[in-house]
Amino acid sequence: MTWSEFIRPAQRRFRRSRAELIKQLHPEIEGALVVDLGGSLSFWAEVKEILKPGKVIIYNISPNAVNTGLTHTDDNIEAHLYDGKRVPMEDGSADFVLCNSVIEHVPPDQREGLAQEIKRIGRHYVVQTPAKSFPLELHFGLPFMHWLPRPMGRKLAPLSPFGAMLSKSHALRYFDETQLLPYREFQGYFPEAKIHTERFLGLPKSNIAVT
Template sequence: MTSLALPKDDTAREDAVYRNAFRRRRFAAFLALVDDVVRERGRCRVLDLGGGVSYWLGLEQAWRDRPVHVTLVNLASEPVPDGRFESLAGDACSLPDYPDDAFDIVHSNSVIEHVGSWSNKKRMAAEVRRLAPRYFVQTPNYWFPIEPHFRTPAIHWLPRPWQRRLVMRSALGFHPRAESLDEADRILADASLLDGREMAELFPDGRILRERFCGLTKSLIAIR
């Protein structure tokens, strides 16, 4: 695995700035792929699985001068601001309407951990590898001590009864407080994090970059 070294964050800064610092550095690595394609083809067609217009507009300054067209695929489509974007409803695990290598790059940021079972993760990875000769797939690392969706230390390492107790006691991270065991299980099933070995299994033809914070691997990025 390759290390993608990132600067240590100043913990006094607000959390949004912290996230954006990582996002900007990560996006710069993605743009290196884009630039390779532009040199070869004069333009770049990106398929973003699970991304939104707000993500791309938030980073617009970094890519707006490049000839890039972004097709966004989510469970529901959304309005797009201009012709650089197309937004479609679809399933990241199955996109049969697109032929092999229909795009130049597949991009996906913090999505593959949300598609459910290991079988679904394999299906999504197969689609990523099929739909473009290059890809850039990021996911949080299971072994990082802070679970990013709950913003809670070690909750993803606890037995399920303890996890339920925590999510039923208070709102955590992006999730509201669960009102029942059923709701607790739905919240807990929203994301299942991957480790480096699993990412290497899903993307055997790519490199696995390690995004580090304070010496620990915060995220994993499969890149080809």
């Protein structure tokens, strides 16, 4: 069994569980205009039946995320490329902004800018990121890897279950762009939000900022 075959069912369960939490916190998301920053069509294929938004607009910097499977989506889902900095929408024009497992891939000096864009366009937002305190680094499938000094973690990336499916250069690039956020850093970008913690086996798996 490959790493992707092992992790995909778990990812689906976590995504659906997160969608249930969002619906519980904000039942008014049903029928609302939702902007998903850094999202994908595959994510909405899994959670749309739970959240039931009126319309979804996805903005992503990756052509794969916005092009793959577009012909199979419903009419109320759009996907667009953007520059990763300014979202081409008016202030307060989205009912909700979702941003799932994205901010840890944003360079640290650009994270504040992403947070400000989320708050600029959305009347409410839900931002999720993996908890750095969780012992398993879920991007690569190795325990404690993200707790090591970055040079040591980088050496392990090509040897990880995820890295074994990629070329060495791809694994290293992915490692370089992935830096998990400590709780206080994440909280600092969204001080007005309520931080909910998803847990797995009693351990904090991810943090979710909600307004």
